[in-house]
Amino acid sequence: MQKNKLYKNVLILIFCFIIPAVICACASLAASAEEYYLIGMAYFDLGKYEEAEIWLNRAKQADRTKTASTYNLGRLAYERKRYDEAAKHFEDILKQDPQNVHALKAAAYTRIRTGDLAAADMYYARLLALVPESADDGYNHALVLYAMERYGEAQGVLEKYPFALLDNKDVMLLYARTLNAQNKIEAVDCYAAWLNIHFDPKVRYEYASILEQYEYYARSLEEYRKSLLETPAASVNPKRNEIHFSIARVLLTADSASPEGILELETASENGFDNTEEIEKLLNIKGLSQANITGIHEIINKIKNAPENKDIDIIEGILENNSNSGS
Numbered sequence: 001m002q003k004n005k006l007y008k009n010v011l012i013l014i015f016c017f018i019i020p021a022v023i024c025a026c027a028s029l030a031a032s033a034e035e036y037y038l039i040g041m042a043y044f045d046l047g048k049y050e051e052a053e054i055w056l057n058r059a060k061q062a063d064r065t066k067t068a069s070t071y072n073l074g075r076l077a078y079e080r081k082r083y084d085e086a087a088k089h090f091e092d093i094l095k096q097d098p099q100n101v102h103a104l105k106a107a108a109y110t111r112i113r114t115g116d117l118a119a120a121d122m123y124y125a126r127l128l129a130l131v132p133e134s135a136d137d138g139y140n141h142a143l144v145l146y147a148m149e150r151y152g153e154a155q156g157v158l159e160k161y162p163f164a165l166l167d168n169k170d171v172m173l174l175y176a177r178t179l180n181a182q183n184k185i186e187a188v189d190c191y192a193a194w195l196n197i198h199f200d201p202k203v204r205y206e207y208a209s210i211l212e213q214y215e216y217y218a219r220s221l222e223e224y225r226k227s228l229l230e231t232p233a234a235s236v237n238p239k240r241n242e243i244h245f246s247i248a249r250v251l252l253t254a255d256s257a258s259p260e261g262i263l264e265l266e267t268a269s270e271n272g273f274d275n276t277e278e279i280e281k282l283l284n285i286k287g288l289s290q291a292n293i294t295g296i297h298e299i300i301n302k303i304k305n306a307p308e309n310k311d312i313d314i315i316e317g318i319l320e321n322n323s324n325s326g327s
Contacts, residue, residue, distance in 0.1 A: 033058075033065040041072065049076050067093055067100075074106060083113040101130055105137060112144065120144045128157075135164040139171050146174065151181040169198050180210055188214065201230040205238045209246065217254040221247065244268035245275075249282060256287040262295035274303045 040055030053076055060069035074089030090107035093100050108123035124141035128134065138161050145154035155178040158164075164171040176190035191207040208223035228243045245268040252261035265279070282288075282296050 033061065033069075037065045037069055040069070044072060044076065049080055052076055067097065071103060071106070074110070078106075078110060078113075083110055086110045087114055087116075087119075098126075099130060101127065104130070108137075108144075109140065112140075117144050117148050121148065132160070135161040135168070135171070139164070139168070139174065142171075142174055142178070146178060146181070149181075151178045154178045155182070169194070173203065177206075180206075185214060188216075199230070201227050201232075201235070202237060204230060205243060205246075212246070212250055212253075217250055221250050221254070224250065239272070241268050241271040241273035244271060245273045245278065252282055252285050252288065252292060256285055256292065257289040259291065259295075262292055262299075265296070265299055269299050269303060274306075276300050276303055279303075 036055050036059035040052045040059055043049075043052035043055060053073065056069045056073050056076070059065045060073065070089050070093050074086045074093075077083070077086035077089060087107060087110040090103045090110060093103040094107060097103065104123050104127040108120045108127060111117070111120040111123065121141070121144050124137060124144060127137055128141060131137065138157050142154040142157040145151075145157065155175065158171060158175045158178065161171065165175055166172075172190070172194050176187050176194060179187035179190055187210060188207075191203070191210060195204060195207060204223055204227040208220050208227055211217075211220035211223060224243055224247045227238070228240060228247070231238065231240055231243060233240060244264055248261050248264035248268055251258060251264055255261070265282075279296060279300055283293060288296075
């Protein structure tokens with residue numbers, strides 16, 4: 001608190017005495033680039049970005065403050081969500097100083113914002129060649145590689161930081177997801193280890209679906225039910241009715257003659273699950289009893305004959321007829 005108060009007092013001193021003095025001096029003698037830079041950064045710290053940009057651009061003209069001014073102009077542009085402009089400032093620095101760690105980090109992060117993942121990948125690779133011990137930058141690089149669907153490379157980057165894999169929840173989860181994306185069964189243990197320490201219904205739902213994928217039906221059912229208990233009613237990802245549907249699918253797959261699966265499917269439907277394409281896929285489960293086949297068809301028909309769905313069918317029919325008549 002005392003540091004914050006002192007900082008505010010310094011800013012007041014700058015704006016009440018130093019800045020007016022510099023402006024007056026400029027009338028007869030040009031202020032130095034360092035003074036312009038200090039004024040620009042004072043405005044920056046106060047959130048007065050337009051004024052900061054003016055003074056930093058003035059400071060940028062002098063070699064002594066050019067790099068720092070350009071870097072902070074990039075920060076200003078980033079704060080104002082002008083990401084392409086921000087990236088240009090950082091990349092201008094890299095043209096003159098290719099090993100500038102701060103500019104590499106800023107350029108990489110900003111290029112993620114602009115959607116240029118190839119550029120972000122390049123900058124992170126260069127950055128980590130200079131500071132290979134940086135687990136935070138390694139994680140960000142792995143995220144970029146994961147987004148580019150280069151899962152094996154993402155895994156390789158993460159494995160360079162074994163301590164982070166043990167201690168950092170985000171690194172641990174990304175590692176589990178890279179393994180799963182490569183269909184590696186080791187992902188099962190990684191998810192289990194994560195959930196032993198951390199809580200997230202969405203992650204538990206992911207874990208349950210992976211267990212189902214590897215036919216660990218009893219464990220999958222247990223995790224789906226835990227996820228259902230943990231997921232709030234207003235959740236969108238996953239929705240509770242989606243979890244009910246997943247439970248129904250596991251029950252029908254594990255015991256194709258049991259009526260439990262149909263009861264769970266009815267619950268999913270009653271709670272708003274209306275994806276008839278996904279429900280129809282259940283008919284492909286081997287060994288389904290005739291009672292369960294009938295039950296699935298009845299649920300599909302009930303969804304299709306719901307008043308809101310009948311209205312949609314009517315509208316689609318009218319649009320199709322108009323389209324055909326127009327052609």
